[in-house]
Amino acid sequence: MMEPTPEVLAAVLARAADGVQVLAVKALTGGASSATYAVDAERAGAAWPLILQCAAAGEVPEGAMPKAHQAALQQLAGRHGVPVADVVAVLEPGDGLGEGFIMARVAGEALAPKWLKLPEYAAAREALTGQCAAVLARLHAVPISEVAGLKLPGGRIGKAHARMFENYRSFGVDSPVFDLAFAWLAERCGDAEPSAIVHGDFRSGNFIIDQHGLAALLDWELAHLGEGAEDLGWLCANAWRFGVWQKPVGGFGEREALYEAYEAAGGAHVDRGRAHMWEVWGTLRWGLACLQMGHDHVSGRVRSVERAAIGRRVSEVELDLLHLIRFGGI
Amino acid sequence: MAEQIEAAALVTVVAEFLAQISGELSGARAFHAKVAANALAIVARELDQKPGEAEAAALAGFLGHEAGLDALRAELCGRLRRGQLTPETPGLLEALTDAVLAKVAVDNPRYSTFKRLRPEG
Numbered sequence: 001m002m003e004p005t006p007e008v009l010a011a012v013l014a015r016a017a018d019g020v021q022v023l024a025v026k027a028l029t030g031g032a033s034s035a036t037y038a039v040d041a042e043r044a045g046a047a048w049p050l051i052l053q054c055a056a057a058g059e060v061p062e063g064a065m066p067k068a069h070q071a072a073l074q075q076l077a078g079r080h081g082v083p084v085a086d087v088v089a090v091l092e093p094g095d096g097l098g099e100g101f102i103m104a105r106v107a108g109e110a111l112a113p114k115w116l117k118l119p120e121y122a123a124a125r126e127a128l129t130g131q132c133a134a135v136l137a138r139l140h141a142v143p144i145s146e147v148a149g150l151k152l153p154g155g156r157i158g159k160a161h162a163r164m165f166e167n168y169r170s171f172g173v174d175s176p177v178f179d180l181a182f183a184w185l186a187e188r189c190g191d192a193e194p195s196a197i198v199h200g201d202f203r204s205g206n207f208i209i210d211q212h213g214l215a216a217l218l219d220w221e222l223a224h225l226g227e228g229a230e231d232l233g234w235l236c237a238n239a240w241r242f243g244v245w246q247k248p249v250g251g252f253g254e255r256e257a258l259y260e261a262y263e264a265a266g267g268a269h270v271d272r273g274r275a276h277m278w279e280v281w282g283t284l285r286w287g288l289a290c291l292q293m294g295h296d297h298v299s300g301r302v303r304s305v306e307r308a309a310i311g312r313r314v315s316e317v318e319l320d321l322l323h324l325i326r327f328g329g330i
Numbered sequence: 331m332a333e334q335i336e337a338a339a340l341v342t343v344v345a346e347f348l349a350q351i352s353g354e355l356s357g358a359r360a361f362h363a364k365v366a367a368n369a370l371a372i373v374a375r376e377l378d379q380k381p382g383e384a385e386a387a388a389l390a391g392f393l394g395h396e397a398g399l400d401a402l403r404a405e406l407c408g409r410l411r412r413g414q415l416t417p418e419t420p421g422l423l424e425a426l427t428d429a430v431l432a433k434v435a436v437d438n439p440r441y442s443t444f445k446r447l448r449p450e451g
Contacts, residue, residue, distance in 0.1 A: 174403040176389070177426055179410035184417045238443065245442035305366045312372060315433035319443045322427050325417060330443060 002096040004037055004052055012102065016089045019044045025052070033061065034221060038105065049105035050088060058098030065223065067091070067099035069150040073197075074103070074220050076146060081138045083216050085208075108210035110218075113242045115209040116251045127213040129253030132202070132235065133261030135217060140196040140228030140267060147197060147225075154198075154225025158191035164288065171291045177318035181284045184325055188277045194225035202231040203240040204250040228268060232258065233278025238320045238330050239286045245330065255329075280324050287317035338377045345370035375436040384432035392425035 002008055006022035013020040024040040028051075039050040055067055065073075071087045078084040085103040115121040165182050168175075200222030208216040235258070241251035249258045259270040294311020296302040323330050345367045352363035382399050389402040397405070409415040415422060427447060434444040 174400070174407040176403055176406035176410065177430060179407045180415075180417055180422070180426065183410050183413070187417075243442065305362055305369060309365050309369045309372075312369075312437045315430055315437045316441050316443070318430045319427075319434050319441070319447065322423060322430060323443050323447060326423050326427070 004039075004054070004097055008095065008097065009039055009041070009052065009102070012089050012091065012095050012097075013041060013050075016102075017043050017048075020048070033064070034067075034100075039102065049107075050102050051085065051105045052100060052102050054091070054100030055098055060099060060221075063153060065151050065153065065221065067101055069152070070220050070223070071101040071103075073147060073150055073152070073223055076142070077139055077197075077217075077220070080142050082135050083214055084220075085216050085218070106208045106216040108208040108215040110208050112204040112207070112240070112251070115207075116204065116242055116244055120211070121209060124209050124211055124213045125252045128207075128209070129249055129257050130261045131214045132249070132253075133258050133267070134265040135214065136199075136202065136228065136231050137262050137265035137267030139199060140231070142197050144194065144197060144225055152197070152223060152225050154194045156191050156193055157189050157227065160226065161185060161189050164285065167288055168291070171295050173291060175287075175314065175318060177321055178284065178287060181280060181287075181321045181325070185277065185281055185284070188273075189281070192227060194227070196226065196228040198224050198226040198228065198230050200224050200231070200234075202235050203237070204235075204242065204252070205240060227278075229270060229275050229278050230281065232262065232270065232275050233280075234282035234285070236275075236279050237282040237286055239283075239317070248330065276324070276328060279329075280321065283317060283320050283324060287314060287321070290314045290317060338374050341370050341374045341377065345374065372437055375439070379432070379436055381432040381436045385429040388425050388428035388432070392421055 004025055006025055009025060010020055010022040013022065021042045022039060023042065026038045026040075028036040028038055033056055035054050035056050037052040037054075039052050041048040041050055053067070060066055068090050071090050074084045075087050078086065085106050087101055087103045089102045091097050091100045091102075109115045109121070115124065161182070168178055168182070199217065199220065201219050202217070206217065206219045207214055208218065235250050236248045236255060238245055241247060244251035247253055248255050255275070259272070259275065262270055290310050290313045293307040294314070297304060297307040297311060320330055348363050348367035348370065352360050352367065355363055386397075386399040386402055389399070389406060390396050393402060393405060406415065417423065431444065431448055434441055435448070438444065
């Protein structure tokens, strides 16, 4: 695998525009599944700020959506009125960089702890619940036939539950609270066929926020076919409130306002009990992500003080699950 | 006192040291130094509070017999997986809450849900 140097990226971008120069490439994050770079380019002499997102190991893991399909889905969502970063170029095997794509770098604040607290984002926070509701209503209204050509994971909900339980058992950890939550969900989740495109990671940490609110929705790599309300539940998990726990919608809004705005924007009726079920589901899913990160460290796959420390956040998730199940919310 | 400097004292002073030098670092290293200091604070609380004993007591109290913590956890998980226990089983949610509160008191006592659910507040 080659490094994404300015020369290599200039060759990729030449497919998208004339007179492109790439001045600098800076690694931003090295996640478990993808690597992100800020690319400072120029087009016809004007600054062209871009982002390159590549699969961490050159290709996406087994069963995951190929990066080219992720790019296509992002563009499709954009055509349906979802604010996304415009995809500029998709990597090809001949580029030598593995799977990935280049998109516009949308101006704004990506760090949720900042925009959730700084006074200059007060108006943005005020508008955000309604904007999230409208964006999700639009995404969930896209007929799933439109993504028939894309490799989006998905299946019946009962199967998703079974897959999640299998994932939990693969870590060899016994958490009575996680088993309790799996049993609680099994009684309630049902076994419906997928009915909508679910973003799959719709949370405060994946928004670009400007003075007016949501400027772009990032990270489509966990998108799948399922039930739209899953995105509503995930957005309300306590882990994304960054300490602003009194505001259940992402640390900035109220549940009823979200549901009402979603319905008003053309989304399906939100069964409140069903939305609560998806909150428990999302909270458990975050708990499994914590176990995964602890496992990455213990197994030696990615030895890191950060991953080991996140493994210790499992107990927070257990407490949230108990609170949700005992008292119907957090 | 057998040791002038006990394990907890060493852990605490290393955590303080990491907190001091994190200001001189930048980027990912500064962030990881803070995470490392927090990790040592967890160790210090664990040495002090012995949460495993409190968790085992809560689980044993529910099950009605004593055993090691791993065995108690495995028994509860097995009975939940077989449907012999359910979320509706009387006393189960309360016992699990007591067990998990003991763990979060060590892992992150500043956590919002911990502050809401702990007995004294």
